[in-house]
Amino acid sequence: MKRKTEILILGAGLSGTLLAAQLEREGYSGEITLLDARTDFSQEQRWCSWANPLPVLAPIIKKTWHRWKVVDWNFSTTQSSLTMPYRQIYAPDFYSHFHSRWKSQNRVSLVLGEKVLRVEEKSGIVKVLTDKTFWQAKLVFDARGNFYRLKNQVILYQTFLGFLAEFTHSVFDTETITLMDFRLKGSSKLASCINFVYILPYSETEALIESTSFSQTPVSFDVHRYLLNEYIKEHIGSNFVVKREEKGMLPMTVAKPQCYSNRAICIGISGNAIRPSSGYAFHRIQRQVSQIASALVKGEEIILESALSKYDILDAIFLELIVSNPSAVKESFLRMFSLSKPDVLIRFLMDESSFFDDIEVISTLPKMPFLKASWQVLKRKELKCNESKSLDFALSDSMDKPARKLAV
Ligand SMILES: Cc1cc2nc3c(=O)[nH]c(=O)nc-3n(C[C@H](O)[C@H](O)[C@H](O)COP(=O)(O)OP(=O)(O)OC[C@H]3O[C@@H](n4cnc5c(N)ncnc54)[C@H](O)[C@@H]3O)c2cc1C
Numbered sequence: 567m568k569r570k571t572e573i574l575i576l577g578a579g580l581s582g583t584l585l586a587a588q589l590e591r592e593g594y595s596g597e598i599t600l601l602d603a604r605t606d607f608s609q610e611q612r613w614c615s616w617a618n619p620l621p622v623l624a625p626i627i628k629k630t631w632h633r634w635k636v637v638d639w640n641f642s643t644t645q646s647s648l649t650m651p652y653r654q655i656y657a658p659d660f661y662s663h664f665h666s667r668w669k670s671q672n673r674v675s676l677v678l679g680e681k682v683l684r685v686e687e688k689s690g691i692v693k694v695l696t697d698k699t700f701w702q703a704k705l706v707f708d709a710r711g712n713f714y715r716l717k718n719q720v721i722l723y724q725t726f727l728g729f730l731a732e733f734t735h736s737v738f739d740t741e742t743i744t745l746m747d748f749r750l751k752g753s754s755k756l757a758s759c760i761n762f763v764y765i766l767p768y769s770e771t772e773a774l775i776e777s778t779s780f781s782q783t784p785v786s787f788d789v790h791r792y793l794l795n796e797y798i799k800e801h802i803g804s805n806f807v808v809k810r811e812e813k814g815m816l817p818m819t820v821a822k823p824q825c826y827s828n829r830a831i832c833i834g835i836s837g838n839a840i841r842p843s844s845g846y847a848f849h850r851i852q853r854q855v856s857q858i859a860s861a862l863v864k865g866e867e868i869i870l871e872s873a874l875s876k877y878d879i880l881d882a883i884f885l886e887l888i889v890s891n892p893s894a895v896k897e898s899f900l901r902m903f904s905l906s907k908p909d910v911l912i913r914f915l916m917d918e919s920s921f922f923d924d925i926e927v928i929s930t931l932p933k934m935p936f937l938k939a940s941w942q943v944l945k946r947k948e949l950k951c952n953e954s955k956s957l958d959f960a961l962s963d964s965m966d967k968p969a970r971k972l973a974v
Contacts, residue, residue, distance in 0.1 A: 567699050571599040571675070573862075574694060574703035576682050578602035580613060580657075581834025581851045582709030583664050586674045587622045588859035598674045599703075601696070603681035607661035610730065610812040612774070614654045614766070616647075616912045617849035620856060626663050629654040629768070636903040637747040643900065644742060645908035650916075652743060654766065655848075682710065687827045706830040707858075713835055719821035721885045722759065723783070724845040727790035727813040728776030731798065734805040738767035745903070748896055749801060750777065750793050756785060759892040763797050772809075775802070780818060780888055787813050816845045818885060820878040831870065833858070841917070843881040843888075849916050876924070877917055879943075887939040894935035901930040 573589070575582045578600045586600045619627060630653045633646040668674045684695040685706060694701040713720070744765035760780040767773040777794040779785040790813070798806065816835070820842045825832030833839070839850040861868045888895045905911050905926065913919040914927045928936075 568702060569699055570702045572596035572703065573598045573705050573707070574692070574701055575600045575707045575709055576685070576694065577709035577711055577834070577836075578604070578661075578676065578678070579709060579711050579834065580660075580848070581711075581837070581839065581855060582707065583661065584620070584622070584851060585707060585709065585833060585855040585858060586668075587664055588620065588855045589862065590673050591622050592859045592863040594859065594863050599677060599701075600668075600674050601677040601680055601682070601701075603679070605679040607665070608658050610810045611657035611814075612654050612766075612812070613657065613660075613848040614652055615846065615848040615852075615916070616650045616652055617852060617916045617918075619653060619655075620852050623655060623660075623852075626655055626659045627653050628656060628659065629766075631741065631743045631766075633742040634745045634903075635742055636745050636900060637749065638896070638900060639749055641900055643904040645903060645905075647908050647912060650909055650912045685826065685830055687829050690829060692827075692830045704829070705862075706826075708825065708830060708832045708836050709834045711835045713817045715823040715825065715832075715836070716817050716819060716821055719823070720817040720819050721782075721842075722780045722818040722888060723785075724778065724780055724816040724818055725785045725787070725790065725814070726764070726776050726778040727787045727794065727811060728764070728774045729794060729798075729808040730774050730810040730812070731772070731806045731808055733771045733803055735803070736770035737802050738765075738770050738773050740767050740770060743767065746899055747797075747801070750797055751800065752793055752796055756781070756789065759888045760895060761785075761793070763794070774812065776812065782889065784815055816840060816847075818842050818845065818888075820882045820885070822878075831858075831868065837870070841881065841915075842878065843884040844915065846915065853917075875917075880924075880928075882943050883936060883939045886942050887935055890939060890942065891935050894932050898931050898936075901932070902927060905930055 573596060575586055582600055586598050589598055630651040632648060632651045633644060634652060635642055635644040665676060668676050681697045682694055683697060685708060686693050692703050692706040694706060744763065746762040746764065748762050750761045750763060756779065762778055764776040764778055765773050775794060775798060777790040777797065817840065822838045825837060833854055834851050835847060837854060839854055840847040841850060858868050902911055910923045910926050913923050
């Protein structure tokens with residue numbers, strides 16, 4: 567049996583669901599179908615960001631923090647911002663909010679438990695083969711959250727595992743998150759570059775405590791579990807229970823592979839929305855879906871940013887440095903987060919910085935290591951041009967290409 571729809575979104579995760587919600591909000595009148603292989607959306611996950619959230623997210627932002635700290639053995643810095651708080655969306659709340667609305671209002675057709683097997687385009691029509699049927703759509707958005715198209719272009723993997731832990735006594739300052747705590751004993755034995763702990767406190771006794779690594783080969787979740795237990799016992803306390811676990815793996819690269827055609831468009835992680843040096847994608851996903859929805863409603867071209875941005879250049883240098891000189895990177899994080907104007911750094915991290923913000927951030931960084939890393943990045947670009955060889959470091963893949971314009 568063949569099924570037809572106008573817009574078909576493959577993957578009802580963060581970017582797919584948000585695109586459907588944004589199209590609905592903008593008043594898109596065509597038929598929208600949102601399809602996912604999953605039927606269970608209760609998996610432990612949260613998305614955090616300093617970015618101003620899209621209005622469709624306002625009812626589900628339950629947690630915000632105004633203060634954050636970065637910690638090492640001999641140093642710690644705490645910063646705050648009244649204007650740019652760190653906001654969290656809890657994934658199960660996000661899914662139940664939109665699913666219950668679409669079940670009762672029928673504005674978006676939700677098709678769950680159906681796995682996409684193939685996507686192809688013929689004569690301006692996109693066909694999608696699933697394990698249940700054939701779909702035909704005018705426009706397909708692939709939001710399946712995978713990064714297989716990056717192939718060997720991933721420079722580093724960000725792996726993380728967190729415990730939602732409850733303690734028997736008060737141990738947390740509920741106003742302050744820990745963005746990075748480098749005091750992870752045992753991590754120096756790992757073949758990873760950077761390891762730290764991230765803590766989101768929900769009450770004086772409960773927090774998400776997460777071990778994170780940036781490494782050339784992924785660090786296993788068992789190793790993260792071990793490191794985390796050691797860290798908690800040493801720095802927080804021994805009387806706790808793990809209520810749930812959150813885990814994930816993200817690619818860190820500035821490569822921007824093209825996706826399908828002008829009628830089948832990748833968004834979210836599949837659409838290069840991850841900030842290469844941090845793994846944050848939430849702010850870019852919000853921007854991406856907002857631009858797409860607005861263009862579709864106005865009947866304008868969708869412009870996908872595939873050209874190299876200033877952030878890609880800086881991130882390429884940062885990734886190079888993580889691989890070649892991780893201790894300089896640790897020092898850089900400590901210095902950046904000590905900046906006397908925290909909003910400057912936050913704008914930089916959220917891709918909203920001005921030229922003067924960039925200068926302020928860059929001026930905090932250790933000069934020689936960054937110059938060396940910049941030179942390495944430039945050399946690689948040159949090698950690619952001269953030898954037209956495929957290199958593992960894929961900066962040049964995204965260079966010199968204009969932003970892709972799509973007729974809708
Ligand atoms: C645990 C975790 C925490 C994160 N926290 C943050 C954060 O705090 N801040 C931040 O900025 N970024 C964060 N990220 C990074 C990023 O924001 C998330 O990965 C985000 O979910 C990416 O959205 P997406 O839509 O691209 O993919 P997903 O949200 O992963 O959605 C992909 C969807 O596609 C479906 N799917 C996959 N294959 C198929 C198929 N063949 N057929 C049908 N459906 C399919 C999946 O079931 C899934 O529902 C986090 C990532 C993880 C894994």
